Amino acid sequence: MKIQLDSLNELELEIHERLIQESKNRSSLTITEAAELTDVSISKISKFVKKLGFNGYKEYARFLTGKELITRKKNNTEFNRITSFIENFNYSNVNYIADLISSHEKIILFGYGPTHICMEYFDYKLTYLENKNIVCANQASLIPNLLDENTLLLVFSVAGKFAQFDELFDVASDKNAKAVLIMEELNPDLSNSIGEIIYLTDSQQDSTLQSHEKTRTILFIFIEEIIRTLSTKKSNLEK
DSSP: OOOOGGGOOHHHHHHHHHHHHHHTTOSOOOHHHHHHHHTSOHHHHHHHHHHHTOSSHHHHHHHHTTOOOOOOOOOOHHHHHHHHHHHTOOHHHHHHHHHHHHTOSEEEEEOSTHHHHHHHHHHHHHHHHOOSEEEEESOGGGSGGGOOTTEEEEEEESSSSSSOOHHHHHHHHHTTOEEEEEESSOOTTSOTTSOOEEESOSOOOOTTSOGGGSOOHHHHHHHHHHHHHHHHHHHHHHO
């Protein structure tokens, strides 16, 4: 919690100091009592504590008496999703992708929109780690000519609702290339023609968000764990 004393005016600082001193002699103060002691309205007290950085007067009163603060309700559902993802992290998916990367000579990374930026980062990390032909494709139309039986195609997507992957995976199958779609959100509506899909979560981000507005935090965490796993394997081989 950040107590924002610098946001208070002179009167509010006086109110805060008076209530701190009074709380040393009293176990608790109601908001009405606080208003009477400082000769201001209840509304003024309410606004003052929120300006100071508290959710409400009850939280402020617990702060004054040194009691443990009430745990704040987690309003940021995206933090909750990320926390749940980390707590239930499936390392078998990481190991699987790491093994696929190790066993293929050519790696093609692809994602639409902001996800492409994730792929550029993945490409950067892999290039320094693996002595392989690594391609970060910026257009789906460029991929078919790059595919062969020694190719691993990794397609990343948040929701899979704003792009079609069917044709790309059909071509990969025809050319005997290994192709995996890695999805952040659970999307049971994806076509059955996509042979292999890994879902990183069983949740969705806010449905009101457009694709470019959604976070890629979970994709980045997954990428980092793949890199860490590959790096560890490489270090073990060099020993």
